[in-house]
Amino acid sequence: MKQVCLAILTALLALTVVSPASAQYIWLDKNNVKVYSDKAPPPDIPNNRVLKGPRGYKAKNIEVKYTDGTEPPAPEAKAASAPGTPKPPMTTAEKNAEFNKRRMEQAEKEKKAAQEEKNRQAKAENCERARAYHRALQTGQRISRTNASGGKDYMGDEERARETSKVEETLRECN
Numbered sequence: 001m002k003q004v005c006l007a008i009l010t011a012l013l014a015l016t017v018v019s020p021a022s023a024q025y026i027w028l029d030k031n032n033v034k035v036y037s038d039k040a041p042p043p044d045i046p047n048n049r050v051l052k053g054p055r056g057y058k059a060k061n062i063e064v065k066y067t068d069g070t071e072p073p074a075p076e077a078k079a080a081s082a083p084g085t086p087k088p089p090m091t092t093a094e095k096n097a098e099f100n101k102r103r104m105e106q107a108e109k110e111k112k113a114a115q116e117e118k119n120r121q122a123k124a125e126n127c128e129r130a131r132a133y134h135r136a137l138q139t140g141q142r143i144s145r146t147n148a149s150g151g152k153d154y155m156g157d158e159e160r161a162r163e164t165s166k167v168e169e170t171l172r173e174c175n
Contacts, residue, residue: 026052032086127174134167 027041027050028034034051035041041050090098136143137160144152155163 024052024054025050030086123174127171130167130170130174134164134171137164137167 025037025040026034027045029045029049040053143155143160145155147153
């Protein structure tokens with residue numbers, strides 16, 4: 001029993017020693033990224049960007065003084081004039097519109113890819129048929145066709161040569 005109590009007491013003591021070592025400060029930097037640190041944020045981070053700090057913490061903002069006697073620009077003008085100012089958070093409607101846009105683009109890509117795959121398969125089938133027909137023409141066996149009256153007509157040498165050249169042209173497109 002003493003050993004169990006001693007183990008629990010040791011664990012509690014270890015937890016109390018470790019807790020101050022955790023991040024005491026949390027703030028948003030200029031790019032709206034959360035920064036966790038055990039050191040105070042830089043002086044150029046305003047108080048409203050500090051999310052967590054020790055009790056009584058107040059950020060010390062540096063005031064810029066110009067030596068030529070001019071005044072620094074107002075914070076609003078400075079934020080509006082800076083080209084790299086971060087955008088304000090998007091509203092739910094903007095997020096939904098962007099999501100729907102991405103979903104439509106993805107659907108179009110998938111539709112286009114499916115059509116290309118279908119065309120590729122049809123071309124592969126046609127090429128295979130052309131290869132089989134070319135092999136049949138090359139063997140020299142008699143090839144018959146059905147004429148308009150329903151009878152059989154056999155292919156002559158001239159017609160076979162014309163068909164062979166047509167099939168070879170088709171096969172060149174397959175490669």
